[in-house]
Each structure stands twice: as C-alpha cells, then as structure tokens.
Amino acid sequence: MAFNHLPAGVHDALAPLSVTPVTHSVPMAKNHRSDRPPTQAPSRTAPGVVLDRLASGPSRASRITHTEHLPPREGRHAVWPDRIRAEVVAAVRAAGIDRPWAHQARAAEHALNGESVVVATGTASGKSLAYLTPVLSTLLDGSQAPNGRGATALYLAPTKALAADQCRSVKELSQPLGHSVRPAVYDGDTPFEEREWIRQYANYVLTNPDMLHRGILPSHPRWSSFLKSLKYVVVDECHTYRGVFGSHVAQVLRRLRRLCARYGASPVFLLASATAAEPAVAARRLTGLPVVEVADDASPRGELVFALWEPPLTELHGERGAPVRRTATAEAADLLTDLTVQGIRSVTFVRSRRGAELISVIAQERLAEVDRSLARRVAAYRGGYLPEERRALERALHSGELLGLAATNALELGVDISGLDAVVIAGYPGTRASLWQQAGRAGRSGQGALAVLVARDDPLDTFLVHHPEALFERPVESTVLDPDNPYVLAPHLCAAAEELPLTEEDLALFGPAAEELLPQLEAAKLLRRRTKAWHWTRRERAADLTDIRGEGGRPVQVVEAGTGRLLGTVDAGAAHTSVHExxxxxxxxxxxxVRSLDLEDSVALVERASPTYTTVARDTTSISVLETDTEIPWGDGRLCYGSVEVTNQVVSFLRRRQITGEVLGETKLDLPPRTLRTRAVWWTVTEDQLDRARINPEILGGALHAAEHASIGMLPLFATCDRWDIGGVSIPLHPDTLLPTVFVYDGHPGGAGFAERAFHTARAWLTATRQAIASCECDAGCPSCIQSPKCGNGNDPLHKRGAVRLLTVLLEGAPAEKPRETEGAAGTAGGPEAEEQPERSPGPRQNPEPEPPAEGPPDRPVPPVP
Ligand SMILES: Nc1ncnc2c1ncn2[C@@H]1O[C@H](COP(=O)(O)OP(=O)(O)OP(=O)(O)O)[C@@H](O)[C@H]1O
Incomplete structure (x- = not known):
C-alpha cells in the first residue's frame, strides 16, 4: 500500500511511537468521514460510518472536536531462521500461521544467537510468536536431555490473567509437540499439590514478578534444577514495569540473574512491549543487560479513525456555582449503548472500577428500553472480581455473546480480545502509551476500527481534546525507572542476602547505590558482615520487607453481610477511600x-441497597519539609526540590447524584491518618511579589490553592504521571518555609520522579498552568481549570484571577530553562502508567493484577528500610 515504503513504525499508530506518526488530520467535526477506501471485510461497518452514526444525535456532531485518520498498512513476510526446529515451524503452521512477519523472524534470530532482545511492535503484531518460536525450539532440544529438562524457560506477566491467557495459548500451540513442552502457571492461585510437580517437571513456567520476588527466589534451592537449565526469561508487556514498581521489578530480575549465575545459567531475556519509546534503553535498565531492539513492525494494520469527544455543558452548577459538563461516564455509557444497538463489538475503557460498573449499568438500562435481550449483551469487567468471573466475561466477549464491555485497564494488558470494532476511552488514561494500548484493542485482525476519547471535565482532558497535536504528534513516553532509588534497592539487597550471602562481586549487579547502602543496612542491624559477605540477620523473611506494587498490605475482602459471600477485594491502600463506612x-x-470497614481484619461488610447516588471520599493533607536538596531563586521567590513528609487522612465523603454528579451532601468519617515520606517540588513567594500581583490576605489562600490544583492537573503533560499519582498542598504561611508555599509531591514512598521532573521543567509547566487557567472561559473557576475532583476542602477557597496574577509574577522571575531541562515538555519523562482512577489523594503506585489497582489509597508509612 501507499505507505509501505516507509519504515513501519512511522505510520503505525499502534506501534511504539518513538517517531511521530504520519497521520491525516481533519479538525472539523463535520469532516470526520474517511476519504480512504475501507479496508475491512464488506460485512463490517466502516469506522467512519460508525462515527457518523454516533455523531448523528442532537448536538452530537459538535461534541467531536477532532478526528484523526491513521492509514492502513500492508504486512511484510520473512522466513523462520533455519535453527528453529522443523516441528515448531510445523506446529505454528498447524495453528494457521504460514509465514512469520519480518520482525518475528528477526527477533527469533537474535534470541537463538543468545542476544537479549526487546520486541516493541504494535498491539496484536504477533509478539508472542516472536519469542515463542525460539523458546519452544530450545525446549524441544532440551527435552532430549537424560532428565527431559535440559532447557527451561520462565515467562513473567504483570497480571495473573495474562499469564493464564498465555499458558492456554502455549498449550494450544505446542500440542503437536507432545510432552516435550510442559507449560504451567505458578502463581498465588496455583494449588499446593501442583506446585511440586511444576518445580520438578514443568519446563515453561508462567508467573508474575510478585511470585518471583516472594515465592520462587527465596526458595531457590527447591527450584535449583529449573534454574540450572534456564535458557530464556520472557518479560511480557514490559512497558508496565515503570516508575517505582518497575524499579522493584528491575531489582527482582537482578536477584534472579544472580541466582541463575550461581547455578551456572545465564538466561537470555526476551522482552515484549506494544508501546514504549526507546525500548532498548528501557529494557536495558530493567534487566541490567544489553538488549537488541526489534521495533520495525511488519504486521498489517487496518485504518484507525480516532475521534476526540467533549461532552456538552449541562444546566447544572457544581461547587461554588461552577458550570458543569456532562460526565465522561454518562457520555461513554451513551456511546456504548449506541454501539451495541448498531451491533458493533466494543470495549469502553474507564479508569475507575466504579466507573466501569456505572457505565455498564447505565448502558444496560438504556438498552433494555430498546430491546430487553440487548441489555444482557453488555457487562462490566474490572480488577477485584473473582478470577472465574473474569474468565467467563473474557469468553463471552470472545464468543460474541457479549457485544460490549465497560472495563478498567485490568483488560488492557494482552488479554486477547480480538475482533473489536470500536474502543471508547472514557477519560485520558494518563499516558499516550496507555492511550494507544487501549485504542489498539480495536481492529486486531487488520480490519478498520474506531477509537473515541471522551474528555472528562478536568484541565488536562479539556486541553487535550482541543490540542490534538499533544496526542497525535508526540511520541509515547519513555519507560522511566530508577532501580537505584534507595527505598527500592535496600529491601532487595536484604532479600538477596537472605537468598545467598552478598559478596563484594555481587554489588556491581545491583548498581552503584548498593555500596553506599550496605553500611546503613548494617547499622539498622538488618545485614551483618561476616568474613567477606553480608548476611541477613533476622528471623523474618527479607522478601516481606517490601511490597513491590506498593499496595500497602493485605487486600480488603468485600463480604456480603447477610450471606457471608466474598464479592471481591479492594487494595489495602484503597480501602479508606473506596470501602469506608x-x-x-x-x-x-x-x-x-458498606456497612462497616474493619481495618484490623481487612474486611468490609456490605449489603444490597439502591441508593440514587455515588460516593466520593474527601481527604486532607499536611506536609513538612525534611530536607531541601536544591533551591533556585525565582525573582524574590524560590523554587525548591527535596524530601518531605506528607500526612493524609480521609475525613469525609460526598454523596453525588448518579449521572449528573450533583452534590447531595457530605458525611464525616473517622479514619486514622497515614504518613508518606516522599519527594516534592515547592515554590514560595514573598510579600513583595504578592503586592505586585495584587494579592491581599483575603484572596491569598484561594490564589495559591487554585494555582496548586491547576498545576497538578497539568503536570501529567510534563512528567508522564497521572494526576492521581501526585498530590499537592498550598498554604499561606508554611511553618517550614515561613512563606506562602505551594507543594507538589510524588504519591509514592521515596518518590517516583514526577516532582523531580516538575522541578526541572518548572518554567514550562507553570507557564502552561497559567495559560490553562487564563484561557478557560469560566468566570470564577470550574473543573476544567482550577477545581479538583479530589480536593479535601471542597474546592474552597479558590481564586481564579488571583492565581493567574500570582503565577504571572512568579514566572517573571523564572530563569530560562536549559534545553535538557525542557525535554520533559514533550512528555518523555516517566513514571508509573496511569491506572484505574481512584477518587482519592495520590497513593502508592497502583498496578493491575495480581491484586489490581483500585479506588485508592492515600499515603502509607515508609518502608522499614533504609
Ligand atoms: N506471522 C503471522 N501471520 C499471521 N497471523 C499472525 C502471525 N503472527 C501472529 N499472528 C496472529 O496475530 C494475532 C495477534 O498475535 P499476538 O497475540 O501474538 O500478538 P501480540 O503482539 O503478542 O499481541 P498483544 O499486543 O496483545 O501483546 C494472533 O491471532 C496470532 O495468531
């Protein structure tokens, strides 16, 4: 096709956009019909037509602020390397795949050469096969060893669901190979009676980093025969290992490499990711090894029509009389309804679990009005459901029994949901990587597909639907992780020392920070140096020192009061905000x-009810400066970066009318405060600056508070974080700075790099913040500019014009940023990917399964070490 002479990645919207995609922009709503011939099978409705229909209701067309057309692309074939066993090639053929795409053959070649490789090609581009062919071929070779296990492979997935899904497909694919390939999932759900068999006989073990960290590595002697023969470690969906969680996983992989080396093995790492910038750099940081990159996607791709959609203003007024837009939830529920009526298979991605439930309920009700049988064809899908329930939903979507799902990102990763015609994304998912990952779920078999991003009523989403270039003309974010973060590294050094005493030679593997940390760990009496090695001194398990997903403890079980039935679970850290009384x-x-929340026993008792409202927790936060690392004069004021301690408490909850979001009332709560030591950026202003900005004491609090809210709303554009991963505090007279101060901090113990990025891009970030406030059409502030949905003070006080004047004066004194420091403005920095949106203060890194993210945790105590 027309674009095939270009490098594949250049025009593949769903590939890692390490370069800007060539796209065809149509800014006007009425022009959104594609001018290209549809590439899908005739029975499918062209995505442009589907969009036309969605836009045909009253005032609907004007809600589309932009339509982007991403052109189709033809595939390029190659041949499998000769060294792939003929039986494996035959098995792949038997599965209906005659020839590999060029990137699959290249990746296999590297793997067979013993080079670690990252396959960073688009969603559904056949990454699994790229690593599976060399792995299966090697396992087949190994099965001829006297013990039948001359070669083994370990597969790591970020979620249990993905590992289970992959195990099913490996079993299917390797069926013609008989008993030579013995795949098995080994995770928290694996029955104890099966575990010994897996340790002794399985040669393809599928697990997750949590199980590796807590289960496999600490009991490595029982895994010795498996580890001895370990040839490959597959790290699937490796872009999910970012931020603090990614840094933990990087250290877990170093522990694995160390143990393998002791058993005489040196496995090759095979990484797969649909969406990553600079994949080789990220993969090297994650594994600690040099990694070859295969990013030239040779699989075919259908056209993608991508619409940006802004819900209309309603007649309602929110807090302090602000104009209120229709919620993204209500709007997305309408779109799901309309798509289902059209017979279009779709998934609506939504950030909160509650949002997924609401969208599915609303769509079911609307569909029932059209045709009762249609109501049963949509459902919700989210983390916190029991595994059987999730498997059943996946099967129903596969078979076509379900036409539409309202899902959280629990469905985003790898779970094979082929054949979707449309994806609706209710609220920007926080990163472009995540956006493309979700959009890429549509059109898997090469047919055309539709994606619609529905904006929420907040500054960032509002900005994005009016600035499509910020989405379509920028690359996806790099996967940033920092394995040297002492909060991350320290517990892994202890865990490694418990696994096998740590020697001086080991230290290089764990990075330069290891040497500095050891004396502290000795002083804390966690490690003791005897002869030449450090030993773990305690009776408890060192692996329990850290929780790699930052979930803050045991999940809370949600139990039906009358029956004692377990409905599901909620992350410990999320309990205060989501299952409070x-x-x-x-x-x-x-x-x-929720009738009661027992924090001691981690149980929330619930009972059936039919309230007409939803609830939103409110919290308050105070902050103290522990140490200022850097301080830069900004005129008379100061921009600082350093360590802080944040104390957070969920104090009340709001009841909001369903669909409209109208506030019905507030109820106080009595929950204990939680503290977090983390990193923050903060700025101060002087009396003189306040005078120049005409800020008198009456409006000072409101001006600072408004600037803080808007700056948090805008930071995701600069620091690749989610507004729910960062928090802020503003105060007219802070006891530590003795000045009016605004803090923005990382919601992760030890920090996650967002505040640091904010510090380095502060001028660009605060300039964008000022512009966002100043250009908002509202009079006194609204959710699109200075109101925050998670404000513990009910968005009071806020002073919009004061915030603009204050930021103007502050920015007058801002020194020009060096080029290096502004690179974050293109969104290349990193932090954890946005997860489900909690209605909460920022908390620790949230991740999908094994225990998925939730409506979440505020802060929690710092880890015990260092
Ligand atoms: N060379 C090929 N020719 C034709 N079809 C292929 C080829 N390789 C893979 N496929 C098919 O493409 C689909 C997607 O493959 P797969 O799920 O492995 O992709 P992936 O890139 O791993 O997906 P994800 O983005 O979900 O991780 C599957 O149905 C698979 O059978």
Missing part, C-alpha cells in the same frame, strides 16, 4: 452500601 460499592450491576 457508607460508601457505595458496585459489583456487576448490583449496588451495595
């Missing part, structure tokens, strides 16, 4: 009210 809890269309 009086909270509305939704589960597959049924509504429950």
């Amino acid at each position: 009086g909270a509305v809890h939704l589960h597959q269309g049924l509504t429950y009210l």
Whole structure:
C-alpha cells in the first residue's frame, strides 16, 4: 500500500511511537468521514460510518472536536531462521500461521544467537510468536536431555490473567509437540499439590514478578534444577514495569540473574512491549543487560479513525456555582449503548472500577428500553472480581455473546480480545502509551476500527481534546525507572542476602547505590558482615520487607453481610477511600452500601441497597519539609526540590447524584491518618511579589490553592504521571518555609520522579498552568481549570484571577530553562502508567493484577528500610 515504503513504525499508530506518526488530520467535526477506501471485510461497518452514526444525535456532531485518520498498512513476510526446529515451524503452521512477519523472524534470530532482545511492535503484531518460536525450539532440544529438562524457560506477566491467557495459548500451540513442552502457571492461585510437580517437571513456567520476588527466589534451592537449565526469561508487556514498581521489578530480575549465575545459567531475556519509546534503553535498565531492539513492525494494520469527544455543558452548577459538563461516564455509557444497538463489538475503557460498573449499568438500562435481550449483551469487567468471573466475561466477549464491555485497564494488558470494532476511552488514561494500548484493542485482525476519547471535565482532558497535536504528534513516553532509588534497592539487597550471602562481586549487579547502602543496612542491624559477605540477620523473611506494587498490605475482602459471600477485594491502600463506612460499592450491576470497614481484619461488610447516588471520599493533607536538596531563586521567590513528609487522612465523603454528579451532601468519617515520606517540588513567594500581583490576605489562600490544583492537573503533560499519582498542598504561611508555599509531591514512598521532573521543567509547566487557567472561559473557576475532583476542602477557597496574577509574577522571575531541562515538555519523562482512577489523594503506585489497582489509597508509612 501507499505507505509501505516507509519504515513501519512511522505510520503505525499502534506501534511504539518513538517517531511521530504520519497521520491525516481533519479538525472539523463535520469532516470526520474517511476519504480512504475501507479496508475491512464488506460485512463490517466502516469506522467512519460508525462515527457518523454516533455523531448523528442532537448536538452530537459538535461534541467531536477532532478526528484523526491513521492509514492502513500492508504486512511484510520473512522466513523462520533455519535453527528453529522443523516441528515448531510445523506446529505454528498447524495453528494457521504460514509465514512469520519480518520482525518475528528477526527477533527469533537474535534470541537463538543468545542476544537479549526487546520486541516493541504494535498491539496484536504477533509478539508472542516472536519469542515463542525460539523458546519452544530450545525446549524441544532440551527435552532430549537424560532428565527431559535440559532447557527451561520462565515467562513473567504483570497480571495473573495474562499469564493464564498465555499458558492456554502455549498449550494450544505446542500440542503437536507432545510432552516435550510442559507449560504451567505458578502463581498465588496455583494449588499446593501442583506446585511440586511444576518445580520438578514443568519446563515453561508462567508467573508474575510478585511470585518471583516472594515465592520462587527465596526458595531457590527447591527450584535449583529449573534454574540450572534456564535458557530464556520472557518479560511480557514490559512497558508496565515503570516508575517505582518497575524499579522493584528491575531489582527482582537482578536477584534472579544472580541466582541463575550461581547455578551456572545465564538466561537470555526476551522482552515484549506494544508501546514504549526507546525500548532498548528501557529494557536495558530493567534487566541490567544489553538488549537488541526489534521495533520495525511488519504486521498489517487496518485504518484507525480516532475521534476526540467533549461532552456538552449541562444546566447544572457544581461547587461554588461552577458550570458543569456532562460526565465522561454518562457520555461513554451513551456511546456504548449506541454501539451495541448498531451491533458493533466494543470495549469502553474507564479508569475507575466504579466507573466501569456505572457505565455498564447505565448502558444496560438504556438498552433494555430498546430491546430487553440487548441489555444482557453488555457487562462490566474490572480488577477485584473473582478470577472465574473474569474468565467467563473474557469468553463471552470472545464468543460474541457479549457485544460490549465497560472495563478498567485490568483488560488492557494482552488479554486477547480480538475482533473489536470500536474502543471508547472514557477519560485520558494518563499516558499516550496507555492511550494507544487501549485504542489498539480495536481492529486486531487488520480490519478498520474506531477509537473515541471522551474528555472528562478536568484541565488536562479539556486541553487535550482541543490540542490534538499533544496526542497525535508526540511520541509515547519513555519507560522511566530508577532501580537505584534507595527505598527500592535496600529491601532487595536484604532479600538477596537472605537468598545467598552478598559478596563484594555481587554489588556491581545491583548498581552503584548498593555500596553506599550496605553500611546503613548494617547499622539498622538488618545485614551483618561476616568474613567477606553480608548476611541477613533476622528471623523474618527479607522478601516481606517490601511490597513491590506498593499496595500497602493485605487486600480488603468485600463480604456480603447477610450471606457471608466474598464479592471481591479492594487494595489495602484503597480501602479508606473506596470501602469506608457508607460508601457505595458496585459489583456487576448490583449496588451495595458498606456497612462497616474493619481495618484490623481487612474486611468490609456490605449489603444490597439502591441508593440514587455515588460516593466520593474527601481527604486532607499536611506536609513538612525534611530536607531541601536544591533551591533556585525565582525573582524574590524560590523554587525548591527535596524530601518531605506528607500526612493524609480521609475525613469525609460526598454523596453525588448518579449521572449528573450533583452534590447531595457530605458525611464525616473517622479514619486514622497515614504518613508518606516522599519527594516534592515547592515554590514560595514573598510579600513583595504578592503586592505586585495584587494579592491581599483575603484572596491569598484561594490564589495559591487554585494555582496548586491547576498545576497538578497539568503536570501529567510534563512528567508522564497521572494526576492521581501526585498530590499537592498550598498554604499561606508554611511553618517550614515561613512563606506562602505551594507543594507538589510524588504519591509514592521515596518518590517516583514526577516532582523531580516538575522541578526541572518548572518554567514550562507553570507557564502552561497559567495559560490553562487564563484561557478557560469560566468566570470564577470550574473543573476544567482550577477545581479538583479530589480536593479535601471542597474546592474552597479558590481564586481564579488571583492565581493567574500570582503565577504571572512568579514566572517573571523564572530563569530560562536549559534545553535538557525542557525535554520533559514533550512528555518523555516517566513514571508509573496511569491506572484505574481512584477518587482519592495520590497513593502508592497502583498496578493491575495480581491484586489490581483500585479506588485508592492515600499515603502509607515508609518502608522499614533504609
Ligand atoms: N506471522 C503471522 N501471520 C499471521 N497471523 C499472525 C502471525 N503472527 C501472529 N499472528 C496472529 O496475530 C494475532 C495477534 O498475535 P499476538 O497475540 O501474538 O500478538 P501480540 O503482539 O503478542 O499481541 P498483544 O499486543 O496483545 O501483546 C494472533 O491471532 C496470532 O495468531
């Protein structure tokens, strides 16, 4: 096709956009019909037509602020390397795949050469096969060893669901190979009676980094025969290992490499990721090894029509009389309804679990009005459901029994949901990587597909639907991780020392920070140096020192009060905000009210109810400066970066009317405060600057507070974080700075790099913040500029014009940024990917399964070490 002479990645919207995609922009709503011939099978409705229909209701067309057309592309074939065993090639053929795409053959070649490789090609580009062919071929070779296990492979997935899904497909693919390939999932759900068999006989073990960290590595002697023969470690969806969680996984992989080396093995790492910038750099940081990159996607791709959609203003007024837009939830529910009526298979991605439930309930009700049988064809899908329930939903979507799902990102990763015609994304998912990952779920078999991003009523989403270039003309974010973060590294050094005493030679593997940390760990009496090695001194398990997903403890079980039935779970850290007493809890269309939350026993008792409202927790936060690392004069004021301690408490919850979001009332809560030591950026202003900005004491609090909210809303554009991963505090007279101060901090113990990025791009970041406030059409502030949905003070006080004047004066004194420091403005910095949106203060890194993210945790205590 027309674009085939270009490098594949250049025009593949769903590939890692390490370069800007060539796209065809149509800014006007009425022009959104594609001018290209549809590439899908005739029975499918062209995505442009589907969009036309969605836009045909009253005032609907004007909600589309932009349509982007991403052109189709033809595939390029190659041949499998000769060294792939003929039986494996035959098995792949038997699965219906005659020839590999060029990138699959290249990746296999590197793997067979013993080079670690990252396959960073688009969604559904056949990455699995790229690593599976060399792995299966090697396992087949190894099966001829006297013990039948001359070669083994370990597969790591970020979620249990993905490992289970992959195990099913490996079993299917390797069926013609008989008993030579023995795949098995080894995770928290694996029955104990099966575990010994897996350790002794399985040669392809599928697990997750959590199980590796807590289960496999600490009991490595029982895994010795497996580790001795370990030839490959597959790291699937490796872009999910970012931020603090990614840094933990990097250290877990170093521990694995160390143990393998002791058993005489040196496995090759095979990484796969659909969406990553600079994949080789990220893969090297994750594994600590040089990694070859295969990013030239040779698989075919259908056209993608991508619409940006802004819900209309309503007649309602929100806090302090602000104009209120229709919620993204209500709008997305309408789109799901309309798509289902059209017979279009779709998934609506939404950030919160509650949002997924609400969208599915609303769509079901609307569909029932059209045709009762249609209501049963949509459902919700989210983390916190029991595994059987999730498998059943996946099967129903596969078979076509379900036409539409409202899902959290629990469905985003790898779970094979082929054949979707449309994806609706309710609210920007926080990163472009995540956006493309979700959009890429549509059109898997090469047919055309539609993606619609529905903006939420907040500054960032509003900005994005009016600045499509920020989405379509920028590369995806790099996967940033920092394995040297002492909060991350220290517990892994202890765990490694417990696994096998740490020697001086080991230290290089764990990075330069290891040497500095050891004396501290000795002083804390966690490690002791005897002869030449450091030993773990305690009786408890060192692996329990850290929780690699930062979930803050045991998940809370959600139990139905009358029956004692376990409905699902909520992350410990999320419990205060999502299952506090009086909270509305939704589960597959049924509504429950939380009767009590027992934090000691980690149980929330719920009972069926039919409230007409949803609940939103409110919290308050105070902050103290522990240490200022850097301080730069900004005129008379100061821009600082350093360590802080944040104390957060969920104090109340709001009841909001369903669909409209109208506030019905507030109820106080009595929950304990939690503290977090982390990193922050903060700025101060002087009396003189306040005078120049005409800020008198009456409006000072409101001006600072408004600037803080808007700056948090804008930071994701600069620091690749989610607004829920960062927090802020503003105060007219801070006891540590003795000046009016605004803090923005990382919601992760030890910091996650967002505040640091904010510090380095502060001028660009605060300039964008000032512009966002100043250009908002509202009079006194609204959710699109200075109101925050998670404000513990009910968005009071806020002073819009004061914030603009204050930022103007502050920025007058800002020194020009060096080029290096502004690179973040292109969104290349990193932090954890946005997860489900909690209605909460920022908390620790949230991740999908094994225990998925939730409506979440505020802060929690710092880890015990260093
Ligand atoms: N060379 C090929 N020719 C034709 N079809 C292929 C080829 N390789 C893979 N496929 C098919 O493409 C689909 C997607 O493959 P797969 O799930 O391995 O992709 P992936 O890149 O791993 O996906 P994800 O983005 O979900 O991780 C599957 O149905 C697979 O059978």
